[in-house]
Amino acid sequence: MIPVNYPTGIKKKYQKEISHGNRGMALEDDINETNKYYLKYNIAVIHKKPTPITIKKVDYPSRIEAIIKEAYFKIPSTTDYNGIYKGKYIDFEAKETRHTYFPFANIHHHQIEHLKKIVQHGGIGFIIVRFSKLGETYYLGAKELFTFLENSKRKSIPREYFLNQGHLLKEKYSPRLDYLAIINKIYFEGE
Amino acid sequence: MIPVNYPTGIKKKYQKEISHGNRGMALEDDINETNKYYLKYNIAVIHKKPTPITIKKVDYPSRIEAIIKEAYFKIPSTTDYNGIYKGKYIDFEAKETRHTYFPFANIHHHQIEHLKKIVQHGGIGFIIVRFSKLGETYYLGAKELFTFLENSKRKSIPREYFLNQGHLLKEKYSPRLDYLAIINKIYFEGE
Numbered sequence: 001m002i003p004v005n006y007p008t009g010i011k012k013k014y015q016k017e018i019s020h021g022n023r024g025m026a027l028e029d030d031i032n033e034t035n036k037y038y039l040k041y042n043i044a045v046i047h048k049k050p051t052p053i054t055i056k057k058v059d060y061p062s063r064i065e066a067i068i069k070e071a072y073f074k075i076p077s078t079t080d081y082n083g084i085y086k087g088k089y090i091d092f093e094a095k096e097t098r099h100t101y102f103p104f105a106n107i108h109h110h111q112i113e114h115l116k117k118i119v120q121h122g123g124i125g126f127i128i129v130r131f132s133k134l135g136e137t138y139y140l141g142a143k144e145l146f147t148f149l150e151n152s153k154r155k156s157i158p159r160e161y162f163l164n165q166g167h168l169l170k171e172k173y174s175p176r177l178d179y180l181a182i183i184n185k186i187y188f189e190g191e
Numbered sequence: 192m193i194p195v196n197y198p199t200g201i202k203k204k205y206q207k208e209i210s211h212g213n214r215g216m217a218l219e220d221d222i223n224e225t226n227k228y229y230l231k232y233n234i235a236v237i238h239k240k241p242t243p244i245t246i247k248k249v250d251y252p253s254r255i256e257a258i259i260k261e262a263y264f265k266i267p268s269t270t271d272y273n274g275i276y277k278g279k280y281i282d283f284e285a286k287e288t289r290h291t292y293f294p295f296a297n298i299h300h301h302q303i304e305h306l307k308k309i310v311q312h313g314g315i316g317f318i319i320v321r322f323s324k325l326g327e328t329y330y331l332g333a334k335e336l337f338t339f340l341e342n343s344k345r346k347s348i349p350r351e352y353f354l355n356q357g358h359l360l361k362e363k364y365s366p367r368l369d370y371l372a373i374i375n376k377i378y379f380e381g382e
Contacts, residue, residue: 039308042308042311044312045305045308045309045312045314047268047269049240049241050240050241050242050243050244050265051241051244051246052241053241053242053244053259053262055242066263066264067261067262067263068244068259068261068262068263068264069260069261070258070259070260071244071258071259071262072257072258072259073257073259074241077238078238082273082274083273083280084280084282084309084312084313084314085312086312086313087279087280087312087313087314088278088280089274089275089278089279089280091275114236117230117233117236118236118275120233121235121236121275121276121277121278122275122277122278123236123275123278
């Protein structure tokens with residue numbers, strides 16, 4: 001439980017979250033809305049995990065009120081999203097980039113290791129990456145992610161790899177980002 | 192994302208966590224150690240979710256440092272623990288009580304509803320309850336929990352129900368609280 005100084009990217013994310021509401025949080029917002037849809041229609045139970053923090057100081061101005069006055073962001077040891085769909089364990093991370101490639105700096109080493117364990121134990125692991133300037137969002141299976149990492153010395157994944165090895169996620173009105181449709185195709189087709 | 196005043200029990204938990212270290216957090220500590228053991232020996236991937244909070248104010252004393260200066264506890268919409276074991280989705284809540292019965296006030300309505308959905312979707316749901324004065328810790332399956340809730344007007348579950356319908360979890364050196372041994376018996380015996 002060592003407090004950490006948060007990587008700049010994550011820091012920026014929170015600055016945005018606090019000062020500009022949803023701006024810059026579009027992907028997270030789309031996924032949360034999609035998960036709400038899945039929950040409402042009893043399709044799947046998938047939630048975003050709370051942001052991991054270390055609490056240092058809490059004030060109690062009244063008997064029932066608690067205000068956290070000092071806390072620090074921690075580096076997450078797992079991915080942000082997990083849950084259950086058709087009896088299968090689902091686990092993924094979602095990232096947005098303004099580049100036309102996906103820098104590995106955007107994903108923690110811990111999170112890659114976590115996804116590896118999930119796949120080993122029979123879960124469905126993947127990442128969702130949005131190229132915000134291109135207006136494209138992709139599903140990339142954990143196995144395809146590992147294959148790239150094992151076979152390349154690059155520090156980023158080019159968009160073409162997502163195009164060829166991943167699946168384009170088209171944005172719709174409802175659900176906004178139907179990533180379970182991709183999972184249906186890959187894992188449940190023909191059932 | 193409405194900030195909430197936290198229920199007194201949870202507030203007390205944090206007061207304890209902050210002012211007395213691990214005292215009063217024994218069950219959580221035992222489960223976390225058990226999960227670390229499962230992870231280390233590649234048995235299962237089960238994590239505690241971070242405490243859900245709403246962040247209101249963050250200071251940036253330097254380019255890389257972020258300090259949360261104002262945040263509030265939120266009522267959790269799910270249980271505290273989830274993960275994967277032998278390909279199955281695992282989901283549970285852990286609670287400690289000083290009573291000789293388990294008051295429902297200790298578990299949020301949302302969490303019960305969440306466990307119901309998990310079971311519907313084919314996951315393994317349960318609660319772990321420690322009667323701290325008796326020195327007894329029980330595993331109670333979600334279905335047995337629902338059966339009690341549907342058939343009783345009581346506002347608590349007597350210890351006898353845990354004794355008869357649940358499974359006593361004996362504390363050991365390592366893993367400290369081997370709840371997967373119970374899951375093996377119930378779900379994987381004879382495989």
